[in-house]
Amino acid sequence: MSFLTIPGRLLLDTCVLNTIQDESAYIFEGEIPSGMTDAEIPEDLKALRYIFQVNERAAFQFLVSPLTFAELANAKDIISNQRRIQWALDVLDVWLIVLEETEDRVKEGGTVRHRFKLTQELQDLESCLMTNPDFRRDPFDRLLLIQYKMGNCDAFLTMDRNTIWRHKEWLLDKGIKVLSPSDFWLALEPYAALWY
Secondary structure (H helix, E strand, C coil): CCHHCCEEEEEEEEHHHHHHHHCHHHHHHHHCCCCCCHHHHCCCHHHHHHHHHHHHHHHCEECCCCCHHHHHHCCCCCCHHHHHHHHHHHHHHHHHHHHHCCCCCCEECCCCCCCCEEEEHHHHHHHCCCHHHHHHHHHHHHHHHHHHHHHHCCCCEECCCHHHHHHHHHHHCCCEEEEEEEHHHHHHHHHHHHHC
């Protein structure tokens, strides 16, 4: 990946958002997570720490989909999720600004997906996603990918290798780049010194 193709606007999967919240002491302060040694820290978690160190100067845009709140609200213990929901609301403000900037891709309306009337481009993407059995079965993942396009995102960042990431080659052909934090750091690391 060249410097010019490094993603600048990334849509965060719910699992990444949760990890950033749960492991914020390590990601932002370098505190080793409880019960782990430095050698036991997962590669994706290390990558998130490095990414956010660079982001102190790089100013990547990290977006969260409104659909994330449906997932957080469906959690069994809503009380323990309150902190996550509040933090996600702060990140959602960025998403709403992005939607205002991308009026060409989204038309206001209340008919499709409760909030947005999809443009022809997005309807075509949904039809294409419906040809994949996994996305046909999982409307949440399908809608996340549509919102990726709504927000003109450069990459979808996930740590869940059993869902969207598993189809990353197929999705790349559709113009959707799916990365794990480790993938993103691998692309970013050669240029990280530019922001220090």
